Amino acid sequence: MRVEVFEDQAALSRATAEFVRAAALRAVEARGEFSLALAGGSTPLEAYRLMGGDPAFPWAQTQVFWGDERCVPAEHPDSNRGAALAALGPPQALPPDNLHPIRGQLAPQEAARDYEWRLKGYFAQQGRPEFDLALLGLGPDGHVASLFPGGHGLAQGAAWVVPVPAPAHLEPSVPRVSLSLWALNQARQILLLVSGAAKAPVVARLRGGDPQMPAARLRPQEELLLYLDRAAAGD
Ligand SMILES: O=C1O[C@H](COP(=O)(O)O)[C@@H](O)[C@H](O)[C@H]1O
Numbered sequence: 103m104r105v106e107v108f109e110d111q112a113a114l115s116r117a118t119a120e121f122v123r124a125a126a127l128r129a130v131e132a133r134g135e136f137s138l139a140l141a142g143g144s145t146p147l148e149a150y151r152l153m154g155g156d157p158a159f160p161w162a163q164t165q166v167f168w169g170d171e172r173c174v175p176a177e178h179p180d181s182n183r184g185a186a187l188a189a190l191g192p193p194q195a196l197p198p199d200n201l202h203p204i205r206g207q208l209a210p211q212e213a214a215r216d217y218e219w220r221l222k223g224y225f226a227q228q229g230r231p232e233f234d235l236a237l238l239g240l241g242p243d244g245h246v247a248s249l250f251p252g253g254h255g256l257a258q259g260a261a262w263v264v265p266v267p268a269p270a271h272l273e274p275s276v277p278r279v280s281l282s283l284w285a286l287n288q289a290r291q292i293l294l295l296v297s298g299a300a301k302a303p304v305v306a307r308l309r310g311g312d313p314q315m316p317a318a319r320l321r322p323q324e325e326l327l328l329y330l331d332r333a334a335a336g337d
Pocket of ligand 1: 145146170172182238240246274
């Protein structure tokens with residue numbers, strides 16, 4: 103795992119937006135297209151704002167997916183899809199057909215089946231969800247996407263996407279839909295973003311390799327990066 107520490111959340115967001123743009127340009131040059139799985143939650147939103155306003159970002163060649171969703175309508179303040187799209191801004195250069203949201207308005211089982219079916223269509227040639235890049239946040243309990251410690255989606259199995267019952271230990275306590283750990287690990291690169299002093303204890307556990315934490319079990323195909331601000335790094 104490559105770790106980089108930035109001065110503050112603003113610097114972390116700038117570095118993230120630059121990293122994603124570079125990954126996108128590389129993928130487009132190599133394969134003609136860039137497949138990106140977005141993180142939910144609040145940490146990546148400033149980076150999304152920067153990416154959305156970046157004239158050099160190859161949006162027309164970018165296919166946008168999500169790592170997880172809360173089962174609420176897209177207009178709900180807890181919707182990962184709604185928050186990310188609001189931050190990216192009007193999708194000037196992003197054709198609507200390039201958006202592949204998890205349909206959080208559906209019941210979890212149905213939304214998981216629907217998303218897995220669409221992913222299997224998009225990645226039909228590869229036979230696995232080989233995202234060029236998956237962005238992830240880190241929860242205070244070590245969860246990534248909606249994969250909670252000891253919860254659904256962690257076992258080695260056939261599912262690409264899993265329905266997840268509402269977590270009782272954190273907000274928003276609503277059912278979720280998530281890529282499985284196996285599916286996340288098919289990505290070429292994973293960039294894990296963590297900001298703020300409240301996350302310093304969980305970051306320390308992650309860096310210590312605590313196997314109880316889903317985040318400690320990320321093994322993408324090419325590279326795992328951890329971007330922290332100084333507060334999250336415990337500096
Ligand atoms: O519930 C979730 O939490 C994590 C972490 O969110 P953050 O607000 O602390 O950055 C997020 O990565 C995940 O997508 C989301 O559903």
